[in-house]
Amino acid sequence: MKGPAFIVLAVLLGAHGVFAQLNVLAKLAGKQYFGSAVDNPALSDVPYRRQLSNWLDFGQITASNTLKWETVEAQRGVFNFTGGDEILALAKRNKQLVRGHTCVWHSQLAPWVEAGNFSAKELTKIIEDHCGTIVRHYRGDICKQQVHWDVVNEAFEDDGTFRQTVFYKTLGKQYFETALRVARKADPKTKLYLNDYNVEGLNAKSDAYYNLIKELKAKKVPIDGFGVQGHLILGRVPTTIKENFQRFADLGVDIAITELDIRMELPVTPEKLEQQKKDYETVIAACKAVKRCIGVTIWDYTDKYSWVPSWFEGEGAALPWDEDLKKKPAYYGIAKAWVGL
Ligand SMILES: *[C@@H]1O[C@H](CO)[C@@H](O)[C@H](O)[C@H]1NC(C)=O
Ligand SMILES: *[C@@H]1O[C@H](CO)[C@@H](O)[C@H](O)[C@H]1NC(C)=O
Numbered sequence: 036m037k038g039p040a041f042i043v044l045a046v047l048l049g050a051h052g053v054f055a056q057l058n059v060l061a062k063l064a065g066k067q068y069f070g071s072a073v074d075n076p077a078l079s080d081v082p083y084r085r086q087l088s089n090w091l092d093f094g095q096i097t098a099s100n101t102l103k104w105e106t107v108e109a110q111r112g113v114f115n116f117t118g119g120d121e122i123l124a125l126a127k128r129n130k131q132l133v134r135g136h137t138c139v140w141h142s143q144l145a146p147w148v149e150a151g152n153f154s155a156k157e158l159t160k161i162i163e164d165h166c167g168t169i170v171r172h173y174r175g176d177i178c179k180q181q182v183h184w185d186v187v188n189e190a191f192e193d194d195g196t197f198r199q200t201v202f203y204k205t206l207g208k209q210y211f212e213t214a215l216r217v218a219r220k221a222d223p224k225t226k227l228y229l230n231d232y233n234v235e236g237l238n239a240k241s242d243a244y245y246n247l248i249k250e251l252k253a254k255k256v257p258i259d260g261f262g263v264q265g266h267l268i269l270g271r272v273p274t275t276i277k278e279n280f281q282r283f284a285d286l287g288v289d290i291a292i293t294e295l296d297i298r299m300e301l302p303v304t305p306e307k308l309e310q311q312k313k314d315y316e317t318v319i320a321a322c323k324a325v326k327r328c329i330g331v332t333i334w335d336y337t338d339k340y341s342w343v344p345s346w347f348e349g350e351g352a353a354l355p356w357d358e359d360l361k362k363k364p365a366y367y368g369i370a371k372a373w374v375g376l
Contacts, residue, residue: 057355057366058094060373066322067182067329068132069369070095071336072294075118078125082360083337088129095132095182097293097332098122099342102136103143108165111147116172123173123181132182134293134332135173137230138166139214140188141200149201158205163217174222183291185230185262186218187211195239211247212256219257230262230293235318236273248286260288265295265318266334269307272297272314276321284327292322294334296353297365298343303352312368315355319372 061069071093078084087093100106101118108114126133139162153161166186175181190198190211197203202210211229218227229248234241244261251258261283273279280290297314299307322328335341337356344351355365 057092057369057373059091060370061331062094064323064373064375065326066331066373068094068331069373070097070131070134070330070332072097072099072136072332072334073122074099074335074340075101075121077335077340078121080339083339084125086356086360087336088125090129090131093129093131093336095134095330095332096122096126096129097134097136099136099335100143102169104138104140104148104165105143105145107169109145111145111161112164114168114172116169119169119173133173134182134291135170135184135225136293137185137188138162138169138218139186139202139210141198141202142189144201153205155205158202159210159213162202162210162213166214167217167221170218170221170225175224181222181225183226183228183260183262184218184222185293186214186227188230189232190229191231191240191243193233193238193240195243197243208247211251212254215251215257226259226289227257228260228262228291228293229258230264232264232266232294234261235263235265235267235279236275237279238273241279245282245286248283248288252287258288260329261290262293263290264334265292265331267295267297267314267318269297269299269314270310272317276318277324280321280325280328284325288327290322290325290328292318292328292331295331296334296341296343298347298350298353301349301351307352308364311352312364314368315365316368316372319369320375323372323375 057069073087073096098119170184173181192198215227248258283290297311322331336354337360338352338354339358341353343353355363357363
């Protein structure tokens with residue numbers, strides 16, 4: 036199926052909207068997947084679910100909320116995998132890979148974790164129980180489609196200092212090692228990631244990750260990848276994405292773009308949609324250019340279910356499908372960049 040003839044055919048059909056294909060094109064570009072996040076309530080929307088299940092566009096899905104601490108372990112030691120299992124079952128039916136999101140994060144954290152004023156020893160045990168249990172629950176030999184875990188999420192401030200979370204304040208940077216080691220033990224085959232935003236280009240925050248990953252690798256702590264979220268702003272895509280990705284690749288880790296969206300100030304205009312197309316192209320081209328950038332996930336695929344309008348006042352329209360599930364110019368920008376036209 037590889038080969039230039041197939042690519043030309045795929046692009047021609049895609050350009051005419053006949054054949055949905057972002058995942059196919061990503062794979063032809065040597066990547067493992069193109070995927071989308073999904074939140075469980077949207078699964079009852081039949082047209083939405085049908086497109087999400089289209090493997091030609093999406094070879095991977097991420098549960099955007101249901102595997103976060105406040106949902107999975109709302110009470111200490113009581114795990115609820117209902118939502119996560121629903122996503123995993125869907126992925127399995129669709130032959131889609133899955134990214135597990137996320138083990139240790141200061142936000143959407145179950146309140147008992149902070150309220151407990153736990154000692155370092157107890158908090159270590161809590162992290163081990165939490166990450167160990169959820170990673171083990173979805174381990175690859177049970178769920179063949181499992182690929183990645185965002186083991187620690189958003190651990191740094193934009194200036195490159197450690198975020199003062201309950202984990203950092205209690206354990207210092209030891210908690211990265213604790214979480215990564217327990218995740219590896221729980222599933223020796225899954226890929227372990229650190230994940231954050233505002234780390235697309237070269238800057239103080241991506242420097243901080245570079246240094247931390249270097250240190251973890253020197254200590255033989257298991258770490259397989261760096262997750263670059265990619266919550267970007269129209270017309271303001273960093274110019275150093277490729278250089279940044281390459282330095283992580285040279286360090287010996289994979290890079291995944293894990294939460295891509297490119298938001299704009301509303302209302303939408305044709306000019307803004309064209310700019311958005313270019314911006315998506317820029318990001319995808321950077322991933323394509325770096326061999327160890329292994330895949331891209333958009334943070335849901337349609338503006339209908341984007342998180343952006345409820346977080347950034349007056350902004351939205353961040354995704355490649357509009358609110359009516361119609362493809363926007365951004366869709367064709369992504370396709371074009373995968374092909375390298
Ligand atoms: C588990 O989570 C599901 C939704 O994800 C919810 O409907 C259900 O009530 C939860 N179960 C318990 C026992 O909290
Ligand atoms: C938290 O625990 C420490 C000792 O473990 C204690 O000194 C401190 O007063 C406690 N703080 C609260 C708010 O309970």
